[in-house]
Amino acid sequence: MNIHLATAAATPGDPILNISIFGAFVAITLIIVLRASRNNKTAADYYAAGRSFTGGQNGTAIAGDYLSAASFLGIVGAIAITGYDGFMYSIGFLVAWLVALLLVAELLRNTGKYTMADVLSFRLKQRPVRIAAAITTLVVCFFYLLAQMAGAGGLVSLLLGITDKLGQSVVITIVGALMIVYVLIGGMKGTTWVQIIKACLLIAGAAVMTVWVLALHGFNLSTLLDHAVKTAGNPEILNPGLKYGLTDVTQLDFISLALALVLGTAALPHVLMRFYTVPTAKEARRSVVWAIWLIGGFYIFTLVLGYGAAALIGADRIMASPGGVNSAAPLLAFELGGPVLLGLISAVAFATILAVVAGLTITAAASFAHDIYASVVKKGKARPEDEVKVARRTVVIIGIVAILGGIGANGQNVAFLVALAFAVAASANLPTILYSLFWKKFSTQGAVWSMYGGLISAILLIALSPVVSGTATSMIPGANFAIFPLSNPGLISIPLAFILGWLGTVLDKVPRDVAKQAEMEVRSLTGVGAEKEAVVH
Template structure:
């Protein structure tokens, strides 16, 4: 496809309208952002239902809306496996993490991990992990922004797409600087509501075109797909021995990664107590279940009405399936609405990631390592805002480099990092009395380092046509997702670091943490 879709003027108008509304909301709710509690956790003033909708907004990223719909449209059943992994992951968060993290911490994941450990090295490790995971997650959102806007505004050269990514990054930085967590949360709530309503209406409209017959929809999808009826069963994407192993690795990363995502964990601090944190997850799971079922219909609908060849030939490739389908069934107007929702998705998620990364650096590194817990709130918030600018600029540069990659796949890498670096140490800290500082450091750095090393020498970076650097080849590791290797390494490293250390566990702190995590006393 060489031209854009619909009316660029209408698309820009819809984008500008959404940005104007959300900027107004952010400005109105940001009048009290002077304390660290206001800026990082919105004063813990949100209800469970509000936070559940915001978690949905934080979690349903460009990967969910653009990447998964595209993966289903092109690969069928194998693409839907992303949806299953993303949704099932919340059972781990609900049953093992949400309530305990809310009771134990205050603003960041580092608060939980450092509670009964030596503060400085553990907070440094937690901040490093948070920044790396946030960066990889942002790559996906920025790449999605580049492809989406290129399709809608008829911007096909790399330089033009780079400008678009810069604009997205600058707007996101403004959200965070002005609104803090409160403003960002309201943007998430608006975005999540729009997104779920949009996919439900598209699904109903799409099913109506096929007489509400799922069979007719699937038959047309298979007929208009290069893989034929193979998209209705496993194997269209994961057919070889290596690709099946890659799928197992991907599934492990998706299911275990959500409970270790720093921007998701930070959401639990915006509610007043553990009961509301639990309620948040229940609300989020309900909304996500509706969303992911809708993406199944939208993905197969895109295959049926647009066709896999046309999707792959478009500017955004797989990421363009949902916008192309919107244009097919509702013309320019529906395309403008869907595009605005997708754009809102990208802006809101990147804003959430940015505030998490900046809070982790300001709270864990600046306030607790450099200032040894004696930083005043105003200077800490100032450092957080400065960090947000730096993180935003890095995200813009990374997004320009990653432009064109499937965003669902890029997010799965962030999940692998989260599961490798954070999940093992969180679970050990909360449930293993003997766990100590060395175990924490070995687990986090072992998981993070092995994951980063395996990604660098995998087909993601070089050695394949879809690599970030397709012209180079220094591939040594055959799997695109490293979770199958790096996640066990992190659990093993945390265990060995603990049992091989002579460090004594602080029994008083450990007992205090156990009581606090289970009861909420002192939270």
Template sequence: MLNIGIFAIFVAVTMVIVFRASKNTKTASDYYAAGHAFSGPQNGIAISGDYLSAASFLGIAGAIAVNGYDGFLYSIGFLVAWLVALLLVAELLRNTGRYTMGDVLSFRMRERPVRTAASLSTLVVSFFYLLAQMAGAGGLIALLLGITDKGGQAIVIAVVGALMILYVLVGGMRGTTWVQIIKAALLIAGAFVMTIWVLGLYGFNLSALLGHAADVAGDKVLNPGAKYGKSETSKLDFISLGIALVLGTAGLPHVLMRFYTVPTAKEARRSVVWAIWLIGLFYLFTLVLGYGAGAMVGPDTIKDAPGGVNSAAPLLASYLGGPLLLGFISAVAFATILAVVAGLTITASASFAHDIYANVIKKGQVDSKQQEVRVARITAVVIGVVSILGGIAANGQNVAFLVALAFAVAASANLPTLLYSLFWKRFNTTGALFSIYGGLAITIVLIIFSPAVSGSEEAMFPTLDIAVFPLQNPGLVSIPLSFLLGYIGTKISKDENGGTKYAEMEVRSLTGAGAEKAVQH
């Protein structure tokens, strides 16, 4: 009851904020981009709230507790990825688009085909990311309430999905952003308290903590190879994972959309700098929390708990502070899941409504901006229902691993197209379609036929065995092939439409000239 009470308080407070924010959500700009009204620091905190998902808190802590050094590699990959986003994407994207990735691509390409492709890619990436968050929700409630049967956990996942839909329908991007800011503050504060607590028990001596973790789980947790060093294939899997994590962030649609909630490109840059500091700090905390859970709770206890490896951080909280700290940390983890799924849902629904409905189906002749927003809200409900069903299927999987699949799809389908569009004059519509559709198809096929989906007890469908592709993460193969497809598609096409507006796009992306007028329009 204590755990549920703390969570209910959080939901009540955020609902009040979302309803208040809804009073200022009147136009499409308000619904999609919060009226471009947030400052760089505010948006940076919201980005960290959007990015520090269940994978960061539950998945990485569990991966470190069980696999030690190899688990911490997730943290490194997730953090380094922000340098790619800062240097190559953030400011340029803010200067050339309004709401979605489709805006950027259609600036110099044929509008209808590239908007359709960009929207489809956004929906697929969002779906994979939502799978991870829903799986985290199921595992967390399983631990909190002792619900061990899949049916009870499925009901919990449905409740999380319903709350997510409500946040998006009522508050739009403005309400979602405030939820993410509150959640980021709570998450970082909660992780900080637990980190200080754990270190305090070892005299603030990190070596003593690591030594105890090694005594409990063996020296393997301090050395590379516990997960990715058992065979040559697993070593390749690690390289594949690293490439997907580092390149995936710059192609994540819900992260890209956050750059449009600030008024200028300078504020977009400040957003990313704030996000890097906050995210980096949090990942240092996860190192202590993961090894602390491994030392105090033990890897075997964590793996046997309801929720599996995702239970490491809540179990550590219970060990340190009993039901009260467990209730607070679990409420924060739930807040994490709610905020991230709300951000993902509004991004996916905005992409469909703005790119497909308004600019492809209606050819830019929408009856009213309210009608476009209405379509976005209907789409949000559909996405919510689909993500609930997918989350029930993915329940029990390591959420950090599931998010890594989303990163692989984003890095394969979105990043090559964005970079080619921003930096290659010859790039054209055919190249964009080759890289998006080709990247999506290759990545999804490789995931379906990978050990992640079938062929083992840890797979998503353990009774199936269609795993003919040896790597769990397809990034090593799918990302280079997607870049290659974009190049081939451009070279075999005589279409020069991409080059005619490249000079204008280059000036705007690098200087911001004309960008503010386009945003206001």
């Protein structure tokens, strides 16, 4: 009896019901992955799903890839706790897609084949640029995986009432194992279908909860906000500055965060790789338009859900529950619809995590197998079947590393952890992508300096920031070597990477390949060459 009461206090709903709904979701998605994997015969099938998806399908999959645990668990929690400042994550994540649409999507699809490195090395020296691009891809995917694993740990801990670190570590290990199975079997095609289904479920679930919250407040947003202020006992929850306006340092932190969010999306390898799963550049552009509409609608829902959690649950209850700030959305679901809605919404969130980690893992594996093994080690002479074997082995290694990293990052706000991944991507990849596409004089030395400089500076600043040490909520709470005051490195590392790319190019005396530059320009703008490749594959 006492054990039952303790569990009930620790977790809302019925753990057996929650696990049953989880199991059903996992079983259904695994069947889908198995069916989709039947045609995985070539590298193009495994990496790019045979370029068989339409713009609408791919746009929905992009939404499924992009709307991660950070979007659902982290942002709703951030808004519930810090109000307006938490909503800045939603705005940043959405505005970032305009950068991707206007500057990157179509040109990237025209120029590349499977990975970001295909574009960056098109007119530069293959070996150094591919190695650098593969390293940055692996690091960005690792940071992003940390957030998803932490989200999985917090979510399942809440549903099962697991409060000890060992139990949460077991949960993260199980999620990692499932992720490995999904990607090993399904490749990009299976992963894409899981992402499409998950996007539809997540957006539908968020829409139902949004309408429900508004209905409880007479479909009046002002009434909802008033209720949130009353529950919080703090009118500042509606004003800017509750988290990022307290001091000069937090104001700079906000600028750094905004830079990372807005510029990071156009440089995320797992998002960029989705542009290669469509047959034409026109479909790539349609993909982004579809994604913007779906993602935009979802982020509007997060405003209502975040303030709904603040109004109906309150910050104290959220922070005291297993999973902390990341538990706001599941707790809101329980408050609205009891154990059944909690189980359904949590299963959708769990599917969200699985779909995103699968997309990240296949991107990282493709980068290593295609860019390092096939292009550098085998000098472009690797057999497609050998390349896919290497990719599958890489999946297992990445999965193990992600599990260990997720255990270390458990307890951190997942939206915040994803913002770090965005900062690393914007620092290590974006300058080189933009210079490669738009600057004729850009050189191999400039690319290498920019990628390594942006990557090393971002990681070093994160390591020396309050994220890792110096505060009670740091990853290493007992240590203090936080000499860099900002929590997000973007304000320093992104401009530095642009400067290094320019400086490396200006100082490079090696003559440029004018013919290759002209070919890349024509190909990126017209799609000539890319369309032939799509037909061949």
